[in-house]
Amino acid sequence: MLTIEEIRELIKIVDESSLDEFTYETNGAKVKMKKDTQYHEGYTIYQPVQTDEKTQEQMSVETMPVQSDSKQTETGESSKKETTSDYDHEIVSPMVGTFYAAPNPESDPYVKVGSEVQSESIVCIVEAMKLFNEIEAEVTGEVVEIMVEDGELVEYGQPLFRVKTT
Incomplete structure (x- = not known):
């Protein structure tokens, strides 16, 4: 089974790459990530659910959209919040x-x-x-x-x- 840290690292690697789809299987776990660039970018992660010792079903665990840091308004201005330099x-x-x-x-x-x-x-x-x-x-x-x-x-x-x- 993959740990959360391993899944996070895979997401980061795929996100930074030019790949549109990625599948990884190990020790009974399967991770499938696909960038849906037509509507939004995102990933779907699948993990096996043990129903008995002979069969396994694939279940969608979570779809995680990737959001950009800022959005453009109709006037072309960025809607990202103002940054404050008064923090450390x-x-x-x-x-x-x-x-x-x-x-x-x-x-x-x-x-x-x-x-x-x-x-x-x-x-x-x-x-x-x-x-x-x-x-x-x-x-x-x-x-x-x-x-x-x-x-x-x-x-x-x-x-x-x-x-x-x-």
Whole structure:
């Protein structure tokens, strides 16, 4: 079975290459990635589900779209958020998934601009393959910018927050 880190590395390699489709099989696991460039870029990862010792079914685990950093508006201006030079640390996504600012839709967000965080403070959740992963600040300081919107798909290594450390 492939580890999450191995899958992430494969995604990174394929994303940086000119390949449109890639399939990899090892030890009973199969990873198939295909860039759908007609509508959006994305990957579908398949992992086997053991039904009994003699048969296996392939099940689609997750389709992960790849988003660009900025979008063009009708006026041709970039909609990417303004960057602030008043920070010295970025909290980045450790995985591909969906960003959630709060533990549930009825709750207040974990942090807002101006919030003080400690290294073990939870700043958001990134959902990947139906698992909700709490992301910690890993530094002590003040949140000066939130770089993504609630419910937005994020990529591995994508900046989520900018923090001015203390």
